[in-house]
Amino acid sequence: MKIINVVGARPNFMKMAPIIEAMRSYPDHFQHLLVHTGQHYDEKMSESFFVDLGMPTPDINLGVGSGSHAEQTARIMVEFEKICLREKPQLVIVVGDVNSTMACTITAKKLGIKVAHVEAGLRSRDMSMPEEINRLCTDVLCDYLFTTDHFADENLAAEGVPADKIFFVGNVMIDTLLKHRAMAATLDLGRQLGLAPQGYATLTMHRPGNVDDKNVLTGILEALAEIAREIPIVFPIHPRTRKMAGQFGLDGFFSTGPKVQGLWITAPLGYLEFLHLNMNARFVLTDSGGLQEETTVLGIPCITMRPNTERPITCEVGSNTLVGNSKEKILEQAHRILNGEIPRGLVPEKWDGHAAERIIQVLLEKPC
The missing domain is CATH 3.40.50.2000 (Glycogen Phosphorylase B;)
Known part of the structure; x- marks a missing residue:
């Protein structure tokens, strides 16, 4: 064939x-x-x-x-x-x-x-x-x-x-994750960045509904900045998000290191690098589909900044929660996780x- x-x-x-x-x-x-x-x-x-x-x-x-x-x-x-x-x-x-x-x-x-x-x-x-x-x-x-x-x-x-x-x-995405998890665990990236396991969160955000409207993006960034005062948030920023934040004059929310108040931005990371960070994170914030799946298998709480998901199985059996782009709901769910109120969840069949x-x-x- x-x-x-x-x-x-x-x-x-x-x-x-x-x-x-x-x-x-x-x-x-x-x-x-x-x-x-x-x-x-x-x-x-x-x-x-x-x-x-x-x-x-x-x-x-x-x-x-x-x-x-x-x-x-x-x-x-x-x-x-x-x-x-x-x-x-x-x-x-x-x-x-x-x-x-x-x-x-x-x-x-x-x-x-x-x-x-x-x-x-x-x-x-x-x-x-x-x-x-x-x-x-x-x-x-x-x-x-x-x-x-x-x-x-x-x-x-x-x-x-x-x-x-x-x-x-x-x-099949989980096939790849399970095959490369041990390799990702050997990376020294977390230590190089000064990040302790479970001592930081990771973030991805690029969807038009979150980044193309100034008021929406401002509210999300305000919520994330407040969370970042309690736990560092590492943000491998997407080109679209960087462009829109610059157009809206919102670059002040970003920092270049964990000691500075704000979101710690990095360039987009390779697959193994980002897997390494996610598997050691306290929680993940995202508007991506794939990360909802990966965090479910890794047992890492996921805050999905969308009003819906094409992957409801991650909410049914995993520790994924939809919060939309509401500043209040993002903060509420982050505080629940930081207070230890989110169970690990299960791994879906197959x-x-x-x-x-x-x-x-x-x-x-x-x-x-």
Whole structure:
């Protein structure tokens, strides 16, 4: 079976790495190419992941770069169509919910190529999120829908997807986390930064709903600054957040070290570096989807600064809590954690490090 594996943005790399590794165990069954669309092209946001995760250098890099959603999606489709016509794959595998995921799915299906979606069925019910649109468009077209939990299965069934297309395999991002956890634990980054285990929090924030409105961003930063007076917050700042904070004149909330009042900003970190910090943090604040999953497995309390999540399993069994972008709710949940009121939570079914192996078994048993 000739397969094109597609990656485009930071979270895709953690999800694709274990799939490629599992394919390598069956060289007589799979011929696979890795296509990097170049949707994220900053070294810390993409290229370092190939080193950290032991992934092969991409066979093809489309180099599409940034732009509006329409521009980026169009460029990916134009360039990916050329690859599909030249390589003639039997299957395209896409992961996650970024523009590359949707664009490559549509392109492949219009050429009569089957598509598998890893992490299918996730729904936030929030159509203001570009990712939600990408998920819906991708899932309705795909031939194999690999899901992470029972919520995803139920969402797809409710949307009329035939049961024989849905495969509950677990979470490939957790495959990567469990494989690299011991390696991340050996890093000396925490000590170099002067951070004691459980003596700091980490933060990620980049979603438009949080950073594109001055009043909203100001309220969040005020809450975080208040928390930072009690416990250092390490913030590997996203380029979008840095840009918007600068435009709004909010740079005064940021510091360059833990001894200065405010959020301690760093450049974006590599996968292993950030895993090292998160696994030793007291808690994590985020508006990311993937971190909700990682903290659930690590047993680290997570404060999700969103009104909804496409990963409700992390709230059902884990220690993830949705607080929206309310200053008061962010502070309330942080104080609950600091007071020891948050239980550890459980790990969801099949988040055991073997999701990629299950995906490969489905492809072996039900080939294109």
